[in-house]
Amino acid sequence: MHDPHVILKVISKFLVPFIALFAFYVQFHGDFGPGGGFQAGVILAAAVILYALIFGLDAAKKAFPPSWIRIGMSLGVLLYGGTGVLTWILGGDFLSYGVLAHDPTHGQHYGIIAVELGVLCSVTTVMIAIFYAFGSRQPEVNEDNW
Template sequence: MPDLKSKPEPQHLSRVGDPHVVLRVVSKFLIPLIALFALYVQFHGDYGPGGGFQAGVILAASVILYALIFGLDAAKAAFPPSWIRIGMTLGVLLYGGTGVVAWFLGGEFLNYSVLAHDPSHGQHYGILVIELGVLVTVTTVMIAIFYAFGSRQPETSEDDW
């Protein structure tokens, strides 16, 4: 005879009567705007306050907000730790590689004047690449720190029982 009692659906999977539905909907609207603001801060850092570090922290905050609302596993599915490691490496390589390229072109390390036909254009291109490297590095390191703390298991001892 079949069991007429069905298992209740876990609370976190049930969307009917979800007390956090407004939070989830509003965050789905705000997270892309936060990421867009990070790009604004990144690309207007040449002309005003901002740059790679500030934009990286803002972009990481959007991913952390996603993880806080939808869960760490969902965030790790959207932004896998392997991508985070690649991002940390790529960001440092962009930063250091810009200096090495300038060095190979006959300039000093991180002197961007030799990166283009005109020294002012070279400075502009160099700082864009440097700031992009900082953005990628800061974003991925902040997410990696969050993943490390979020994945920690609480320590229990026999005295806790």
């Protein structure tokens, strides 16, 4: 018996890296075009979720272990807040990125990049967490039934 989902598997295996690549494009292109941490995080999560939908939750959990989720969630918030704490240490107000570099505009750039990375981290992991949480509860859907 051949795999009934061979077409889906081949196509999605091809697409997942592109989706992830697009997520990073959105992330780092956010300064120039539409986009930013939220959108990029969601798209990155969508890549993992697509993988989980096609190859099953177990395979996805191997690719993106649940243990990363707790860490990633906190890391995102800490990265964002940590940027603010760094500006405190450098003597500015909370989240005043201007103090991060000699030139205030450069400081702003660094700050925005760091902060957006934090958002990316949180959003990706939380979206995947929600999917894992709901996906794990359902009775295993039979291969032939979907």
